[in-house]
Amino acid sequence: MTRLDTASIRAARQWIDPTFLDTPLYRCEGLEPDLGCAVSIKLETANPVRSFKARGTEIVASSLAGNGSSAVVCASAGNLGQALAWSGRGRGLDVTVVASRFAPAVKLERIRALDAKLELVDGDIEAARDRAAAIARRDGIRLVEDSLDLETCEGAATIGLELVDAAPPFDVVLIALGGGAMATGVGHVLKDCAPGVEVVCVQPLGAPAMTHSWHQRRVVTTDSTETIADGVAGRYPIPAVLDDLLLVADDAVLVKEASIIAGMRLLLDRAGLVVEPSAALGVAAILENRERFAGRHVVTIVCGSNVDPADYRRWVD
Amino acid sequence: MTRLDTASIRAARQWIDPTFLDTPLYRCEGLEPDLGCAVSIKLETANPVRSFKARGTEIVASSLAGNGSSAVVCASAGNLGQALAWSGRGRGLDVTVVASRFAPAVKLERIRALDAKLELVDGDIEAARDRAAAIARRDGIRLVEDSLDLETCEGAATIGLELVDAAPPFDVVLIALGGGAMATGVGHVLKDCAPGVEVVCVQPLGAPAMTHSWHQRRVVTTDSTETIADGVAGRYPIPAVLDDLLLVADDAVLVKEASIIAGMRLLLDRAGLVVEPSAALGVAAILENRERFAGRHVVTIVCGSNVDPADYRRWVD
Numbered sequence: 001m002t003r004l005d006t007a008s009i010r011a012a013r014q015w016i017d018p019t020f021l022d023t024p025l026y027r028c029e030g031l032e033p034d035l036g037c038a039v040s041i042k043l044e045t046a047n048p049v050r051s052f053k054a055r056g057t058e059i060v061a062s063s064l065a066g067n068g069s070s071a072v073v074c075a076s077a078g079n080l081g082q083a084l085a086w087s088g089r090g091r092g093l094d095v096t097v098v099a100s101r102f103a104p105a106v107k108l109e110r111i112r113a114l115d116a117k118l119e120l121v122d123g124d125i126e127a128a129r130d131r132a133a134a135i136a137r138r139d140g141i142r143l144v145e146d147s148l149d150l151e152t153c154e155g156a157a158t159i160g161l162e163l164v165d166a167a168p169p170f171d172v173v174l175i176a177l178g179g180g181a182m183a184t185g186v187g188h189v190l191k192d193c194a195p196g197v198e199v200v201c202v203q204p205l206g207a208p209a210m211t212h213s214w215h216q217r218r219v220v221t222t223d224s225t226e227t228i229a230d231g232v233a234g235r236y237p238i239p240a241v242l243d244d245l246l247l248v249a250d251d252a253v254l255v256k257e258a259s260i261i262a263g264m265r266l267l268l269d270r271a272g273l274v275v276e277p278s279a280a281l282g283v284a285a286i287l288e289n290r291e292r293f294a295g296r297h298v299v300t301i302v303c304g305s306n307v308d309p310a311d312y313r314r315w316v317d
Numbered sequence: 318m319t320r321l322d323t324a325s326i327r328a329a330r331q332w333i334d335p336t337f338l339d340t341p342l343y344r345c346e347g348l349e350p351d352l353g354c355a356v357s358i359k360l361e362t363a364n365p366v367r368s369f370k371a372r373g374t375e376i377v378a379s380s381l382a383g384n385g386s387s388a389v390v391c392a393s394a395g396n397l398g399q400a401l402a403w404s405g406r407g408r409g410l411d412v413t414v415v416a417s418r419f420a421p422a423v424k425l426e427r428i429r430a431l432d433a434k435l436e437l438v439d440g441d442i443e444a445a446r447d448r449a450a451a452i453a454r455r456d457g458i459r460l461v462e463d464s465l466d467l468e469t470c471e472g473a474a475t476i477g478l479e480l481v482d483a484a485p486p487f488d489v490v491l492i493a494l495g496g497g498a499m500a501t502g503v504g505h506v507l508k509d510c511a512p513g514v515e516v517v518c519v520q521p522l523g524a525p526a527m528t529h530s531w532h533q534r535r536v537v538t539t540d541s542t543e544t545i546a547d548g549v550a551g552r553y554p555i556p557a558v559l560d561d562l563l564l565v566a567d568d569a570v571l572v573k574e575a576s577i578i579a580g581m582r583l584l585l586d587r588a589g590l591v592v593e594p595s596a597a598l599g600v601a602a603i604l605e606n607r608e609r610f611a612g613r614h615v616v617t618i619v620c621g622s623n624v625d626p627a628d629y630r631r632w633v634d
Contacts, residue, residue, distance in 0.1 A: 019343050024363035026336050029430065046341035046360050050589055113346065272367055272622035274589040305589035317630065 051304035053083035056155025061087035078107025085114035147179030160189030174282030178232030187248030231278035259284035368621035370400035373472025378404035395424025402431035464496030477506030491599030494518035495549030504565030548595035576601035
């Protein structure tokens with residue numbers, strides 16, 4: 001049993017602004033000659049924060065506003081912070097986001113533009129997590145911990161509900177793996193409602209902590225990360241999240257940076273989609289193992305599109 | 318009274334595959350500093366044919382399949398052809414598309430990939446229209462005439478229903494103007510259900526026939542077109558469509574090629590959206606007249622994303 005419950009996930013939809021729900025799910029035949037399998041896209045970028053993260057922050061912020069809280073803090077690689085800023089602004093919450101100063105400038109700009117207080121740390125996301133926890137203790141306010149806090153997993157899990165409710169004849173769902181909120185959330189719903197569907201998590205070779213942990217069935221940390229997929233570049237997997245992932249993932253695979261870039265290029269040229277590196281992980285996994293997916297119907301969740309324009313052009317040109 | 322009827326448009330939704338309906342409508346604050354107004358996007362590109370055109374072809378093909386027809390032909394700049402090919406394939410119809418050999422290669426490829434018979438003419442879309450009509454007469458099959466045939470307008474009009482049903486507090490809707498199906502369809506619903514909303518049609522300076530016709534209240538043709546916005550480059554406005562447009566459009570404006578390119582670049586860099594030139598017309602109109610839209614809430618319909626990758630890179634780089 002994971003920490004999640006499908007009925008609770010379904011109930012949580014009511015707290016999420018409809019602009020983030022019922023996102024496009026469609027067959028993308030333009031990609032298929034290159035990928036050798038049937039491909040459907042679940043598109044999480046056509047919303048005010050350009051990622052799936054607001055599904056979770058809407059639940060958090062609704063709950064906080066409902067119990068009279070006035071402030072909240074999170075650490076973020078950039079997308080959670082934007083989403084919490086958006087959700088908090090609409091409910092009168094003071095939002096503080098702690099991020100690495102090495103995060104993509106566009107993500108930091110958008111967090112500020114959404115009226116959040118942005119605090120930068122010199123280290124990576126793990127340093128930001130420490131700092132956010134310290135702020136929460138100091139100020140006595142709610143700390144939102146991505147993947148650990150159930151609302152973040154339940155929010156992501158509503159993507160899974162939309163997949164099973166649409167009931168297309170898919171065989172595999174590819175999910176970007178970072179902290180694990182999306183993988184455990186979507187994975188839980190699939191295993192509960194569509195157990196025949198294979199749940200495959202995809203992480204960069206340069207940020208493999210959770211994937212190594214899943215294979216070894218114990219928390220494995222790394223000293224550093226080296227990937228353009230900034231959204232999934234954690235080093236310290238959370239034990240409770242790993243426990244859930246062990247119950248719902250059928251596999252976890254690692255992909256090369258070159259495959260991530262090839263995936264971004266393919267999604268641009270054959271699907272007309274701008275994606276950030278983390279959102280190309282699924283296509284990268286197919287490119288690295290076409291035989292595994294040949295003849296099957298694969299859903300890939302395009303989870304974010306927040307890229308710095310100059311970086312993006314360099315990657316896809 | 319236009320040729321359209323809102324109740325019929327609402328009824329027509331039942332014939333359209335849900336993958337084309339209820340498309341994203343969302344506020345895009347990332348664009349706002351550059352545009353000086355509140356901007357919402359109605360996104361018509363996240364579907365199997367990457368344009369809004371299937372809303373209409375679904376109605377056509379459902380009707381044909383229902384009355385036992387087995388074949389259909391249309392002229393197309395590329396997007397209608399893809400959409401009719403998709404809608405016809407799913408219903409066992411033989412689809413013939415006539416297009417200019419100068420249409421974007423990616424549009425022609427996709428029409429072929431969707432199992433349609435593609436016939437190329439040496440001239441432009443007007444030559445393709447003549448040829449399609451000849452094929453229909455020769456073979457005794459249904460000719461789909463974009464903008465003239467009510468189903469094409471009703472299909473596009475379902476976008477208008479989704480706008481008024483969502484009831485965001487918008488003041489203006491910007492609509493790409495080509496043959497007029499989208500402008501008259503969406504315009505009809507807005508004038509019927511939300512008469513306070515301004516309906517502004519946007520066409521390239523290099524393909525101004527319908528805009529000149531609207532301003533002069535009579536059909537004005539041109540000898541040639543000169544625009545990258547291939548989807549809206551007609552020369553011979555259809556009288557019945559112009560009559561409808563005169564009833565529902567509050568204005569029709571022309572924009573420069575440089576503004577279309579600037580619009581495409583802005584949508585890429587600030588919204589993460591790949592759009593074909595026709596889909597950037599609305600943003601181009603704002604860029605050319607920021608004062609007109611300042612402080613207002615503008616919806617722009619992003620109507621297609623079928624671009625040749627090499628052309629697209631040249632435009633946005």
